[in-house]
């Protein structure tokens with residue numbers, strides 16, 4: 001996808017694009033570092049993709065913010081993207097609202113289209129995808145449409161009672177942070193999310209993190225995983 005996009009972008013000169021002064025265009029220019037060879041063919045780097053998985057309330061969003069700021073990743077939360085889409089009164093808004101309220105999983109085509117747009121807009125090539133894929137169907141569709149597998153999967157393991165306590169204390173006015181929907185989300189997590197974790201575990205790319213303790217204690221465990229990737233990734237810190 002990024003490769004296709006790089007080709008498209010190169011057909012207009014970067015200077016001309018800059019002169020448009022469109023913030024979206026500027027963001028897109030900054031996304032890709034082009035390396036035009038002698039034949040003028042552009043190549044761009046494939047992003048390093050990390051899926052961040054875990055039950056509802058396990059601390060994915062909290063830890064992703066810390067990973068993003070410490071190690072220079074772009075943080076894409078699938079749930080946030082869906083909530084934004086829901087609030088934008090788009091044609092899928094009502095469907096998304098109903099699915100989230102029921103604790104179910106939004107059709108892959110919708111979620112992947114939002115993720116794809118965000119990857120294209122990301123200003124760096126290290127990407128955290130928070131809370132996706134949530135089912136084997138999501139995973140297979142992502143790998144087919146986007147054409148890549150993740151480089152790394154972080155899985156936050158947290159006892160149910162702790163997740164419930166955290167969600168009930170979250171206070172973000174979410175339509176799914178109530179006991180009735182939480183019960184449904186926990187079942188979806190066990191039945192549909194866990195097979196994704198198992199799939200990637202069999203590929204040896206899952207780092208399981210014990211997600212109890214303070215935010216800083218958990219981040220220390222996470223930090224060690226990313227620190228060990230430093231040579232591969234040119235990570236900050």
Ligand SMILES: Nc1ncnc2c1ncn2[C@@H]1O[C@H](COP(=O)(O)OP(=O)(O)O)[C@@H](O)[C@H]1O
Pocket residue numbers: 054055056057058059060061062063166167169170171211212213214215218
């Ligand atoms: N280690 C922790 N201990 C206590 N509360 C936490 C911890 N990590 C996150 N929280 C809080 O729990 C709630 C759920 O965390 P969040 O990061 O939104 O989880 P998720 O994205 O997995 O649903 C938030 O209110 C957050 O501030």
Ligand SMILES: O=c1ccn([C@@H]2O[C@H](COP(=O)(O)OP(=O)(O)O)[C@@H](O)[C@H]2O)c(=O)[nH]1
Pocket residue numbers: 054055056057060061078079080082099100101103104105106107111130131132133134176185
């Ligand atoms: O890829 C995704 C991510 C989220 N959701 C829906 O959005 C809700 C909230 O997701 P989020 O990741 O924000 O919740 P969290 O696990 O962080 O509490 C989920 O329960 C699903 O209904 C979805 O359908 N597909």
Ligand SMILES: [Mg+2]
Pocket residue numbers: 060061077079131
């Ligand atoms: Mg979250």
